[in-house]
Amino acid sequence: MDALAERNCVPCRGGVPPLGPEAIDELRGQISPEWAVVNGHHLERQVRLKNFGQAMALANRIAVIAERQGHHPDLLVSWGRLTVTLFTHAIDGLHQNDFIMAARIDALLQPSVP
Numbered sequence: 001m002d003a004l005a006e007r008n009c010v011p012c013r014g015g016v017p018p019l020g021p022e023a024i025d026e027l028r029g030q031i032s033p034e035w036a037v038v039n040g041h042h043l044e045r046q047v048r049l050k051n052f053g054q055a056m057a058l059a060n061r062i063a064v065i066a067e068r069q070g071h072h073p074d075l076l077v078s079w080g081r082l083t084v085t086l087f088t089h090a091i092d093g094l095h096q097n098d099f100i101m102a103a104r105i106d107a108l109l110q111p112s113v114p
Helices: 021-028 052-069 096-109
Strands: 036-038 042-048 074-078 081-086
Touching: 021 096, 042 096, 052 074, 052 081, 052 096, 081 096
Parallel strands: none
Antiparallel strands: 036 042, 042 081, 074 081
């Protein structure tokens, strides 16, 4: 997971095909098993939190990473839960950038080691 989390997203303006099943499987092994690949189209992960404020705070921390990477997930904030959905809108499917963002979000969610 670390190597993928250290990479940067590259601009995708379309014109490239979405990742196929083999590429998805290869990259899938480099992110947390909490991510689901949904219909080969997008990644989705639900994070349980103690309350709405924590869910909102996490969404804001993810937003900072998304802005830096120029790759923006769909974030659904609800009481005690944040649902993150990643796919590349320009190609209406999965791109390497989605897995980079997933790995970066995984790194954000890892407990700090003193």
